[in-house]
Amino acid sequence: MYNFDVETPGTVADAVAAIGRDEAQALGGGQTLIPTLKQRLASPSVLVSLSGIAEMKGVCMGDDGRLCIGGATTHATVAREAAQYPALAAMASHIGDPAVRNRGTIGGSLANNDPSACYPAGVLGSGATVVTNTREIASDEYFQGMFDTALEEGEIITEVRFPIPExxxxxxxxxxxxxxxxxxxxxxxxxxxxxxxxxxxxxxxxxxxxxxxxxxxxxxxxxxxxxxxxxxxxxxxxxxxxxxxxxxxxxxxxxxxxxxxx
Amino acid sequence: MTKIEMNVNGRAASGEVEGRTLLSSFLRDELRLTGTHVGCDTSQCGACVVHVNGEAVKSCTMLAVEAAGSEVTTVEGMANADGSLSVIQQAFQDHHGLQCGFCTPGMVMSAAALLKENPKPSEAEVRDYLEGNICRCTGYHNIVKAIMAASGQDVAPVAAE
Structure with missing residues (x-):
């Protein structure tokens, strides 16, 4: 890996400020990005780790009946806690392997939009809404091609809201x-x-x-x-x-x- | 360089690391805890599995600075306080759950994580849980058997068939 600095903000606001710097890149759970860095396929000068931001973690039911999952929530947590949406919990429970599920996050997976990843199917299939630090993006607008999304430079996925199907x-x-x-x-x-x-x-x-x-x-x-x-x-x-x-x-x-x- | 501190196997540990220093590198090169193995360095093989705050992670795919302030357990922390082998380690020995031993640290750490969340797994659950731990010697049968035995379930003795 080329060397880089690592920022570990504790709030979304601090993370947004850090990512605004030149050559900075958000780091979710790192289960794709760290192997990518090892291959020197990316060379950010600053990585902004999102895994320490408490307000971006967790699963809850919104007042509108939608399931809300924080952007930094791991697959393991979704598998364990998204009981109101069993199909989604089951999907999360089969991503990667147990150790990967303890680090990999929903926001990281969606920001990367790997053409073979599971979460893009779960989010688009559910008609979920991707919430960022600046706006809400409907899933039909969010996915724009292989490894391509509607996210702007420096935008962070803070939450994903899923309507719960029958x-x-x-x-x-x-x-x-x-x-x-x-x-x-x-x-x-x-x-x-x-x-x-x-x-x-x-x-x-x-x-x-x-x-x-x-x-x-x-x-x-x-x-x-x-x-x-x-x-x-x-x-x-x-x-x-x-x-x-x-x-x-x-x-x-x-x-x-x-x-x-x- | 950043100074980081963490608790490793019940003891305070600290060191200076670069941003790119992996948790596996910090454990092995800085703390000299070489029980954690790096097999593939591409997060496939699971030889580097350690526990961070009680959860199994691939230490080659986590930055050391991200583990700052955490409780980390490596295979060196698995033995009993008197130095005798833990139930899981002893089961690996009893059931011949290793051959070359390279994958064993990760297997032991994954087994411990599994048994913590599922104390009496079925054989299928053990095999499923080991999806991210690759062994090129044993064919997995005796690893699975060892983990079943460590969970207190009856397993047939190893037969030289």
Missing amino acids: AANYQKFVQPASRFALVGVFVAKFSGGVRVAVTGASEEGVFRWSEAEAALSSDFSTGAIDGLSLSGEGMISDLHGTGAYRAHLVGVMTKRAVDAAA
Whole structure:
């Protein structure tokens, strides 16, 4: 690693001030950023650690019935404490491995927006709201492509607010070596309709499968998506699977998620 | 350089570190606690697992300055006060849960974290929990057996089949 200074602010305000400095970068749980720094793929001069900010940690129910998760909340905490949203807690409980879940955070995962990460599917599939130090961003606006988000320079994810669906489930087909999602599908059924978010598949990162959403909104059963298929065009193709294979898996995992949620 | 202080295995420890100093480097190079192993340095293998404030973390993927003020436990802190092996360590010996021993510190620390949150895990739960700890010798069977035994559950004796 190139050397850098580390700031450990105790409040969001102090963190925002620190990140405003030149060449500064926010550090969540570090489970992606630290390996990236080791490979010298990033060279910030200052890292601003967000893991000591108490006001950014924890899970609670908002007055509006939404589940609120602080941006610096670890996957392990979400798995343990998001009991009001079991599908989300279950998803968090299968990210990485136990030691990674004790450090990795929801805000870090969303800020990075890895095309194979689980949280982007959970957030987009739930229609959650990403709250930063300056504004609220709807999930449909937030994800803008592989490793790309609506976050501005120096903006920090302080909280994520999830509306709680009537039924939901996340199905992940793990890539056997990395255990990242080869394809992951988050299905959430609300009174107003069904949302289906897919991670791991598209070169554009997480996306909503609108045909499946329409079909499932009128008939929430695996049969509703029988005739649907996705093209392998624009899907990630690598030694673990072709684009066509991933496209097929999206259908399979969607059915499994519907089956488990229904 | 930043001066940091933490409690490691029940004793106060301090040192001067750079921003980039990893917790694993601080433990090994500064405190000379070389029981914590660094296998992959890419947070895959789990040989570097230690406990920070009671939670298992990969010490090669945490900055030392982030652990300032914490309670850290390494494999050197696992033995009983009289120096005898802890229940988990003894079970690894009894059930031949190691061969080359490189992954063992991380395995012991992960096992301790598992048994703290789930005192009587099923075999499947043990295997699931060890997802982030890689062993290239044992094939895991005897590690799983050792952890099951350490949890006080009956396991078949090791058979040389």
